[in-house]
Amino acid sequence: ITRLATFPDYLLIQLKKFTIKEDWTPAKLDVAVEMPWEVDLGCLRGRGRQPDETLLPEATPETPAPVYNEELLSQLLSMGFPVEACKKSLYFTNNSGIEAASNWLMEHMTDWDFANKFEPPGSQPSGATANIPVDETSVEQITSMGFTSGQAVRALRSTEGDVGRALDWIFSHADQLDAEDLPVAPVQDRTLGCRDGPEKYKLVAFISHMGTSTMVGHYVCHILHEGRWVIFNDNKVALSENPPKDLGYLYLYERL
Numbered sequence: 001i002t003r004l005a006t007f008p009d010y011l012l013i014q015l016k017k018f019t020i021k022e023d024w025t026p027a028k029l030d031v032a033v034e035m036p037w038e039v040d041l042g043c044l045r046g047r048g049r050q051p052d053e054t055l056l057p058e059a060t061p062e063t064p065a066p067v068y069n070e071e072l073l074s075q076l077l078s079m080g081f082p083v084e085a086c087k088k089s090l091y092f093t094n095n096s097g098i099e100a101a102s103n104w105l106m107e108h109m110t111d112w113d114f115a116n117k118f119e120p121p122g123s124q125p126s127g128a129t130a131n132i133p134v135d136e137t138s139v140e141q142i143t144s145m146g147f148t149s150g151q152a153v154r155a156l157r158s159t160e161g162d163v164g165r166a167l168d169w170i171f172s173h174a175d176q177l178d179a180e181d182l183p184v185a186p187v188q189d190r191t192l193g194c195r196d197g198p199e200k201y202k203l204v205a206f207i208s209h210m211g212t213s214t215m216v217g218h219y220v221c222h223i224l225h226e227g228r229w230v231i232f233n234d235n236k237v238a239l240s241e242n243p244p245k246d247l248g249y250l251y252l253y254e255r256l
Helices: 070-078 083-092 098-107 136-143 149-158 163-172 174-180
Strands: 010-014 018-020 026-028 038-040 200-210 218-225 228-233 236-239 248-255
Touching: 070 083, 070 098, 083 098, 083 163, 136 149, 136 163, 149 163, 163 174
Parallel strands: none
Antiparallel strands: 010 248, 018 026, 038 200, 200 218, 200 248, 218 228, 228 236
8 A cells, every 4th residue: 555654734636527438428427425524544644664564675677688680690690600799799780780790790700708608788687797897998998989987887897898898888778878877856855845744634625516417517616614615606605504525526625
């Protein structure tokens, strides 16, 4: 159950009495709902973690397995390239075509891990690369190309410190890195200006719809004023002896 940390001075409750029929025509639900004069919402108060409660572990999102174009992979293998290298070329060129993949292979044939088993960036458990040291010279090489030091460090940690692979990693994760580099507004203390108090409320006003459908009729309002209910109907104002609170559409409760 979602609970509330604070309770406002006023509660506004809407009853959805307008709907859509199966033939997509609007309709008004002609139902009466017995709303209370007073309500106690203390059961919805959130009080944080209790001594007898255990927090559930945070779910670690799984990185989806890469998808390789089987036709392109077969063509690359027929050229004599190692299968793991072919997978890398397709991954880092986004399966864009045989020419792009073969060019990638030719450019990276001298990489020390050219034929090593391919592990897509980000496939390691979260935090597994967070403390891997990186070579400052490699960071400088990447930052000299216009990338930030943070991007360089992350890319190097995700590619075992290889500058060439790190650059490929940056280009293949450009959208993700750009989103992470966007300026973030400072987090404000949400408790500032947030009023709180007892969880008990009383009904002080409600609006009801007069009419048989959504296309006709109009709204009237009942307001509790000095202990008496008053009805506001267009430019007419009068005392209401028996306010029809079970036929309301919008209800306003005030803290006791």
